Amino acid sequence: MGRDPETGKRKQQTLTVRGSKKDAERELRAVLTRIEGGAHVKPVKLTVAEYLEQWLQSYVDSNVGPRTGERYIEIIHAHLIPALGSIPLIALRSQHIQTYYGKALKSGRRDGNGGLSAQTVRHHHRVLYEALKHAVKHGILIRNVAEAVDPPRPEHKEMVTLAPEHVNKLLEAVRDTPYYDLFYTAIYTGLRRSELLALQWSHIDL
Incomplete structure (x- = not known):
C-alpha cells in the first residue's frame, strides 16, 4: 500500500471477512x-x-x-x-x-x-x-x-389452435368485412401479427 509520507511507516489496510x-x-x-x-x-x-x-x-x-x-x-x-x-x-x-x-x-x-x-x-x-x-x-x-445461480425456467404455455371446422366458421363470419383477407392470410400463412400489419400487396407473389 506504500508508505506514509509524514511518518515513513508502511501503510496497511485491514479487511474483515465474515465466513469461513x-x-x-x-x-x-x-x-x-x-x-x-x-x-x-x-x-x-x-x-x-x-x-x-x-x-x-x-x-x-x-x-x-x-x-x-x-x-x-x-x-x-x-x-x-x-x-x-x-x-x-x-x-x-x-x-x-x-x-x-x-x-x-x-x-x-x-x-x-x-x-x-x-x-x-x-x-x-x-x-x-x-x-x-x-x-x-x-x-x-x-x-x-x-x-x-439457476434462473427460473420460463413457462411453456400450451399453444391453442383452431380446429378445421372452427376455421371455416371464423372465415364465414368475417367474409363480408374488411378483415377477411387479413384473417385468411393469418390462418394459412402463420405470419406474426407485426408481419401481417406490415404486409403490402407488393409483397404478394401470386
Missing part, C-alpha cells in the same frame, strides 16, 4: 488480483447499489442502445437495488441472488399484486450477470457469483 477460512482466502486472492492489475480501490466499501450505479454510468450509457439501457435502468432501480443494494459487493453470494429470484417470483410485482413471470426474472438475471461479469473483467471481483 475459504471465504477469507478467496477475498485475499481478489485483493491481490486487484493490486497486481493496478486497481488501488477499496471495493470492500462498495455496495451492490453503488457498483450498479457506477456500471450504468461507465458502461451501459455508452455501450447499450437507448431502449435496452432504459430497461436496464428500470430493472436495477426498481428491483435489483431494493433487493440487493445494501449488501457489500464483495459479500454478495449466489444464495442472496437465488433467494431474491424466489421472492421475485412470489411477490415481485411493484403494484403488490403477486409475483413476476419467470421470463422477467430471467431478464433480471441477465442484467445482474452482465454487471458482475464487468466487475470481474476490471478486477473488482475475482469471480461472478451469478454463474452459480
